[in-house]
Amino acid sequence: MSEIANAYQNVLEPALIEEIEAVAIMKTFQAGEIIIDIGQYVRAMPLLIEGAIKIVREDIQEGEILLYYLAKGETCTMSIACCVGNKKSEIRAQAEMKTLVAMIPNQYLNEWLAKYNSWREFILNSYSSRMNEMLGAIDNLAFSNMETRIMSYLKEKVRLIESPILTLTHQEIASDLNSSRVVVSRILKKLENENQILLLRNEIRILV
Amino acid sequence: MSEIANAYQNVLEPALIEEIEAVAIMKTFQAGEIIIDIGQYVRAMPLLIEGAIKIVREDIQEGEILLYYLAKGETCTMSIACCVGNKKSEIRAQAEMKTLVAMIPNQYLNEWLAKYNSWREFILNSYSSRMNEMLGAIDNLAFSNMETRIMSYLKEKVRLIESPILTLTHQEIASDLNSSRVVVSRILKKLENENQILLLRNEIRILV
DNA sequence: GCTGTTCTGTAACATTTGTAACCGAGCGTG
DNA sequence: CACGCTCGGTTACAAATGTTACAGAACAGC
Numbered sequence: 001m002s003e004i005a006n007a008y009q010n011v012l013e014p015a016l017i018e019e020i021e022a023v024a025i026m027k028t029f030q031a032g033e034i035i036i037d038i039g040q041y042v043r044a045m046p047l048l049i050e051g052a053i054k055i056v057r058e059d060i061q062e063g064e065i066l067l068y069y070l071a072k073g074e075t076c077t078m079s080i081a082c083c084v085g086n087k088k089s090e091i092r093a094q095a096e097m098k099t100l101v102a103m104i105p106n107q108y109l110n111e112w113l114a115k116y117n118s119w120r121e122f123i124l125n126s127y128s129s130r131m132n133e134m135l136g137a138i139d140n141l142a143f144s145n146m147e148t149r150i151m152s153y154l155k156e157k158v159r160l161i162e163s164p165i166l167t168l169t170h171q172e173i174a175s176d177l178n179s180s181r182v183v184v185s186r187i188l189k190k191l192e193n194e195n196q197i198l199l200l201r202n203e204i205r206i207l208v
Numbered sequence: 209m210s211e212i213a214n215a216y217q218n219v220l221e222p223a224l225i226e227e228i229e230a231v232a233i234m235k236t237f238q239a240g241e242i243i244i245d246i247g248q249y250v251r252a253m254p255l256l257i258e259g260a261i262k263i264v265r266e267d268i269q270e271g272e273i274l275l276y277y278l279a280k281g282e283t284c285t286m287s288i289a290c291c292v293g294n295k296k297s298e299i300r301a302q303a304e305m306k307t308l309v310a311m312i313p314n315q316y317l318n319e320w321l322a323k324y325n326s327w328r329e330f331i332l333n334s335y336s337s338r339m340n341e342m343l344g345a346i347d348n349l350a351f352s353n354m355e356t357r358i359m360s361y362l363k364e365k366v367r368l369i370e371s372p373i374l375t376l377t378h379q380e381i382a383s384d385l386n387s388s389r390v391v392v393s394r395i396l397k398k399l400e401n402e403n404q405i406l407l408l409r410n411e412i413r414i415l416v
Numbered sequence: 417g418c419t420g421t422t423c424t425g426t427a428a429c430a431t432t433t434g435t436a437a438c439c440g441a442g443c444g445t446g
Numbered sequence: 447c448a449c450g451c452t453c454g455g456t457t458a459c460a461a462a463t464g465t466t467a468c469a470g471a472a473c474a475g476c
Contacts, residue, residue, distance in 0.1 A: 057343060059351040067346070081336030084329070090343055113321055113328050120321050121292070127335050128289030134342045135265060135298055138275070141349035142386050143267040146463070169423065178350050180464055185424060201423060201472060354433070377453065388434060393454060409442065409453065 004102055007049045007073050011125075013118040020047070024102035029095035036093040042082035044103040048074050051099025052160055056092045059178075065141075066153070066176040068133035069096060069160050077130040080123065083109055096160070147187050149177055154197065154206055164206040212310055215257045215281050219333075221326040228255070232310035237303035244301040250290035252311040256282050259307025260368055264300045267386075273349075274361070274384040276341035277304060277368050285338040288331065291317055304368070355395050357385055362405065362414055372414040 001009075004024065005017050012020070025044070029035055029051075036042055038058055046053075053070040055078070070076060070093075078091050083106035112119040140149050153173060158164050174184045188204070191197045198205040209217075212232065213225050220228070232255070237243055244250055246266055254261075261278040263286070278284060278301075286299050291314035320327040348357050361381060366372050382392045396412070399405045406413040 057346060057350070059347070061351075063351055065346065065350045077335070078339060081332060081339060084332045085336055087336075090340060110325075110328060110332075114325070117318075117322070120318060124289060124292045124318075127285070128293055128295075131286060131289060131338075131342070132298060134339070134346070138265060138273070138342070138345055138349065139267070141346065142265070142273045143269075143271055171423080181424085182426090182465075183463060186426085186463095189425075199424085379453080389454085390435075390456090391433060393456090394433095397455075407454085 003049045003100065004047070008047070011073065011118060011122050013116060016112065016116045016119055019108070019112070020102065020104065023108060024104055027101050027103055029099045029101070031095055031097045031099075033095045034092060035095060035099075035101070036076075036079065036089050036091075038090065038092050039088050041086070042079045042089050042106075044105050045079050045083050045109060046076055046093070046101040046103055048072055049100040049102055051101075052096040053099060053101075054094045054096045056094060056176075057090070058092060063178045064092075064175065065137075065178045067091065067137050068130070069156070071160065074129070075122075075126050077123075077126045080109060080126075146177075146179060146183060147190070150184065150187055151191065151196070153177060154204065158206050166204045166206070167202055168204065169202060211257045211308065212255070216255070219281065219326060219330050221324060224320065224324045224327055227316070227320070228310065228312065231316060232312055235309055235311055237307045237309070239303055239305045239307075241303045242300060243303060243307075243309070244284075244287065244297050244299075246297055246300050248297050249294070250287045250297050250314075252313050253287050253291050253317060254284055254301070254309040254311055256280055257308040257310055259309075260304040261307060261309075262302045262304045264302060264384075265298070266300060271386045272300075272383065273345075273386045275299065275345050276338070277364070279368065282337070283330075283334050285331075285334045288317060288334075354385075354387060354391060355398070358392065358395055359399065359404070361385060362412065366414050374412045374414070375410055376412065377410060 002021055003026075004021055008017060008020070024047070035046065035053060048070050050072055053076070055067045055070065055076065056064050057067055058064040076093055078089065079093075081087070082089055113123065140152060144152070150173065153176065154166065157166050157168075170184045170188060171181045174181045177184070188197065188199055192199050196206075196208050198207060210229055211234075212229055216225060216228075233252070237259075243254065243261060256278050258280055261284070263275045263278065263284065264272050265275055266272040284301055286297065287301075289295070290297055321331065348360060352360070358381060361384065362374065365374050365376075378392045378396060379389045382389045385392070396405065396407055400407050404414075404416050406415060
């Protein structure tokens with residue numbers, strides 16, 4: 001069975017999967033590679049087959065903030081809007097690990113909406129999920145202090161990579177949360193003293 | 209010409225507008241009335257004909273934050289996701305002024321996606337707009353200080369009601385931005401000293 | 417080993433935002 | 447007018463977050 005069928009057979013109907021297989025361009029990205037950058041025109045919509053993609057918003061000056069992650073079987077709904085409207089991307093999509101995506105040329109998006117019920121459901125559900133993730137980001141920013149934000153961030157990573165041992169630096173956390181390294185270190189130390197995490201060089205273990 | 213046709217003839221095709229007129233339930237809401245509340249099931253999708261709707265996110269404890277406004281010719285995409293998935297609303301929609309909406313029972317959403325190209329475009333464009341407004345909200349929260357947030361808030365209101373004279377209290381601003389009245393008063397006073405605004409009781413005039 | 421670099425810990429301080437308390441101005445009502 | 451109420455101004459203080467600076471530990475490469 002193809003990788004596409006494997007990742008999407010539960011949500012998309014067989015006839016559509018065949019069409020996808022016929023037109024999709026498979027692409028592999030290494031960890032850290034930028035898939036779509038802010039300001040770029042988006043001419044294809046990515047279906048994630050394997051790996052994870054980090055969606056980031058950047059400030060005009062400097063500073064950026066993590067919005068959410070995409071995992072297997074998901075798509076970047078931002079890019080749909082861009083494809084259809086032929087607009088520039090408002091966000092950056094970056095491979096979090098080695099990632100395989102099926103790029104769908106944008107003329108099919110609309111065509112399939114008319115043709116396949118499972119495609120309509122998939123697109124609407126994707127939008128719904130992404131909206132909810134944006135709401136989660138807003139909740140964190142508006143209602144949580146740094147300690148809570150850091151802890152949510154760490155737990156989200158644990159969920160994503162399916163391991164409580166995270167390989168990252170304090171600076172990376174600070175960047176993702178648009179804060180500063182010192183602040184992050186200070187709070188991480190506090191969390192370690194409360195036995196919620198364990199700090200090592202380039203590594204954080206989540207104990208709770 | 210019907211109110212629906214008047215508000216939507218530029219974006220939706222005539223046959224679809226006829227269908228909408230046949231099935232829509234027209235509803236009027238007074239300023240301040242809650243159209244959809246958090247946790248409610250959403251069984252119809254609102255098309256805004258006249259007025260403005262305020263979309264708000266609420267914290268589990270206390271505190272809320274304004275996400276964006278809907279104006280004439282727009283729809284709440286959150287509710288689409290809810291209708292299709294038969295889920296509870298994640299946000300509160302409240303009439304900002306006297307507001308007229310056409311409520312579309314949810315079975316038509318999907319049906320029209322298959323049938324009308326203009327409906328597909330309308331829905332996708334709505335999602336795109338709402339996503340961008342959410343991004344705007346995130347930008348403000350993540351990258352701006354209170355002064356900037358207050359100024360953006362005021363200018364957004366000016367744009368919405370099409371007048372530089374705003375009738376609101378400091379407390380209302382504080383609530384919309386999830387801050388406190390004292391903080392807002394302090395910053396408003398500073399803005400007044402800089403001749404950016406003029407403060408009166410229950411009224412703020414934007415000078416820039 | 418030695419050396420330069422990266423990562424982390426920590427202190428001291430500045431800035432921003434939030435909180436509590438109080439007072440007076442304006443406004444409506446009887 | 448007297449009363450109660452809402453709204454806004456202000457002060458003093460507390461808490462959270464950001465900034466600057468420096469030092470040592472861990473590591474990589476030679």
